[in-house]
Amino acid sequence: MKTNTGISLAIMMFLQYFIWGAWYVTLGTYMSEHIKVADIDTKIGDAYMALAIATMISPFFVGMIADRFFAAQKMMGVLHIGGAVVLYLATMVFDADVFFWVVLLYSILYMPTIALSNSIAFQHMTDPGKQFPWIRVFGTVGWIVAGFLISGMGIEKSSNTFVIAAAASVALGLFSFILPNTPPKKDTGGSAGKALGVEAFALLKDKAYLIFFIAAILICVPLSFYYGFANKFLNEIGMENAARNMSFGQFSEAIFILAIPFLFNRIGVKKMLVIGMLAWILRYVAFAYGDTGSGTWLLYAGIILHGVCYDFFFVTGYMYTEKKAGEKIKSAAQGLFTFATYGLGMVIGTKFSGYIANSYVTEGGHDWKSIWFVPAYIAIGVLIYFILFFREKKQIQSKA
Incomplete structure (x- = not known):
């Protein structure tokens, strides 16, 4: 794997998990502060459930659509830019039920990018078994940096967590378009059963x-x-x-x-x-x-x-x-x-x-x-x- 390719993949992984870590960890704390309903803990559980629902949906998207018709890096770019818009919209929603749908929409956009980022990384490695862990660890670093940044700025209860995540999402969305080209697979056998x-x-x-x-x-x-x-x-x-x-x-x-x-x-x-x-x-x-x-x-x-x-x-x-x-x-x-x-x-x-x-x-x-x-x-x-x-x-x- 070329040095430039490795650096690009490391930046991709860093931003991929920085985005997630910037809003996900403090979501319950944010909701308790800004969404005033009697059963807020139930609503927090529902908001986290939205990501789980998206996890169940994303294999169909990646296996039946993204892998078959679009270059992975371009699809990832579009999803992250779209996700940035939804993250920013989340700062304007204070109704618990509407907030659930916003989180669900964002999660549906975000979760497929995990598989896409892995696919991009694997396709441009000469020895994935040895090289992938060293690239993937930058994702963990990104999550850690997000936590330190959010705490250091004192914004755990603030909507700025979503703003920071949105800014990083735009950055990764734009950066995705200059990642190594990863064209769609020629034959994925894209049935619903196989995707799942x-x-x-x-x-x-x-x-x-x-x-x-x-x-x-x-x-x-x-x-x-x-x-x-x-x-x-x-x-x-x-x-x-x-x-x-x-x-x-x-x-x-x-x-x-x-x-x-x-x-x-x-x-x-x-x-x-x-x-x-x-x-x-x-x-x-x-x-x-x-x-x-x-x-x-x-x-x-x-x-x-x-x-x-x-x-x-x-x-x-x-x-x-x-x-x-x-x-x-x-x-x-x-x-x-x-x-x-x-x-x-x-x-x-x-x-x-x-x-x-x-x-x-x-x-x-x-x-x-x-x-x-x-x-x-x-x-x-x-x-x-x-x-x-x-x-x-x-x-x-x-x-x-």
Whole structure:
């Protein structure tokens, strides 16, 4: 891969995830400040659900339209410029129901660009296995920089988060048109079933994979609590620079991901997934008992555990899915796993987390201890289910 190409792809990844990190982390905090309704936590859950719905829709868009008829970099440019307009419009909406549709519209524009950016990167690499992680890490850096910027400017509760995201979206939209040309694929077999990865349903005939697949959907419920309410929780209990501090979770993610291939081959998939689920339990217990006094270390522990929570379950899950699927249906299997987790699982989780948070509203804010124990109990339930029923052949667990 040429140096100039690598630099272009790194900038693309940086901006791609900077945009997402600039508005997504603080969305619940922003809504609580600017959208005045009695059941605001339910509305926050709905807003995060919009992104999950878009995740379920985007495979059809990419697989049936973008991949077949348009150069990937041009399609990405149009979507990001359109997304910038919607992000700016979000600052003018104060009705909760209208705001949901604005977030949904933006998410439908944004989510396909993740697959498009990956496609652009892969098609211009000489050795994707070695080169992609070094390019993708700039996306994590972008998310971290967004968190530090939002906190440093003191705008976590301000509509300026959307303005900054919109400006970055325009920048990436324009930059996309000078990215390396990535023409449409000649033959994608663009059926709805193939776009969604339906052919990968054959994997669910394998009992071990079916048990894992159900666990993956269920663990998205605890995940939804973190995405939707962690920033609001930290701000409400008085933590300064909450968005910046939450970026330590991305630092942790970047560090732990380096250990995944080594541990996957050493200790096997079941132990990896169990460690991931244990981390979910520990995180929410830490949040339940943490405070901005002597319990501050518990808040930081809960944030830093993000790397273990995410990498040891979801990254390991993608690796396990790839090994189970084999070369023929590998892409379809990854698409199905994403649809089930970040689509279906997050739709269930975001709706449920909003309902739970709204159930524990108090006069001074929320009974956060009771709220955080709910995802902890769910994670315990999923862990017990997984330990009891998951049985995998040793060659899959240890296979390089």
